[in-house]
Amino acid sequence: MTSGFLSALGGRIAERWLAALALPGLLFLSAVTTAVVLGHGHWYDVERLRAWIDTLADSPASHSAGTVVLVAAGVLAGAAVAGAAAQSLGTGVELLWCAEPYGPVLRYLADRRSRRWRAADAAFRSALVAAGRARIAGRDEADRLADIAERRYVDRDRLGPAVPRHPFGTGDRLAAPAQRLWHAHQLDLTAAWPHLWLLASDGTRAELQAARARLTDSARLCAWGAGYLVLGLWWWPAALAGAVAVTSGVRRGRAAAEAFAELTEALADLHVRDLATALGIEHEGVDDRVLGEHLTRLLRKERRAE
Incomplete structure (x- = not known):
């Protein structure tokens, strides 16, 4: 049973690695190769690219199994490196979207x-x-x-x-639920969030995680778009692909932030009294702001001065 679980886990990891890093990286390496071979002067010359591929295929080294394996390993490694770089840059884009005005x-x-x-x-x-x-x-x-x-x-x-x-608007949208809950209920969402998360159903958690993953994927798409924009310095059609990717990533990021913020606020609205019950706080007939203030003080581990 353990070996079957490990095999299934390894298959999922490999599948995610292939989808998130390898395939986009291979596509980017293909674009880099095309840019190097064609350049601006022959950007549309497919025959030139085909002739270059045929020359590689006819070379003596291409008939060596060892050389083919090494080249394949190098290409996969390069794709993985490109994917990891895009992933890191995507994290930077995500942090920039949510940055404070410093x-x-x-x-x-x-x-x-x-x-x-x-x-x-x-x-x-x-x-x-x-x-x-x-x-x-x-x-x-x-x-x-x-x-x-x-x-x-x-x-x-x-x-x-x-x-x-x-x-950026994404940062404002993601910060809006905390601001609204504070003004409406005097509830500190940062302090209450771990407890609300534990009270949420599996379906609600899955929806939140999916929205959060879409935000990360959108930032990563912007990162890939930035790479293609740079590649456009050598082969201008890559810049068009980069512009489309960046525009699409920004739009998707806004939609993902909107969905995540709405789900976050809805979760807090629906479970704030469940949280009070779980913490043993009497809330029947208690005003929302009074209850929220009590929860905030309790979750922050604050104590009244005696």
Whole structure:
């Protein structure tokens, strides 16, 4: 039984390694080879690439089994290295998405997003006031002004539901559940999260883990896209692939962050009283803010001054 479990575990690890590192790495190495052989001057010359492959195939070394094995091992090793580099760079991209505004560059980006949001909010409020006045006055343009106010609201909401605090929207979205739970319930999500996680069902945990994995995969896709953008210096079609990958990764990352944040907030809303029950705190008829404050103080291991 143990050997069967180890075999199944090894098969899963190999499958994940192949999907996450080897296959994207092999594709990238193929693009590197194509860039080196063709370059900008012959970017579309498939016959040139085919002739280069035929030359390799006709060389005496290609008929040696040892040489073929060594080359195959080198290619797999190179693919694994490229995949590991993309994975590390993807972790950096993920950290950058969630970064606090430390340093002049990140602070500038956060301030820029904040100014854009405040301008959009001012435009929405002005349009809303104009629509309200037209409605009260009974003017014919009231419906048109209401539509303008609705569009201004959509423009502001696209930047974020509240004033941005992070350099990138993903960071604001991931931080939103903690801020909302604190304002609504005085609950410290950071302190309560491990306990809420233990109370969650297996299906809920799987949904959260899947959303979190999609965020990581999106950051890794951006990392691969950055690699192809660099490769575009030698073969410009690679830059197109890189631009598509980065754009897709950013969009997927936003969607994954949105899903993860919504699931996190929903889990806290649904299980905050279950958490109080598990900790032996009486909550019948207790206000949410009072209960949240009590939970926060208990989970932070704070004690009242006697």
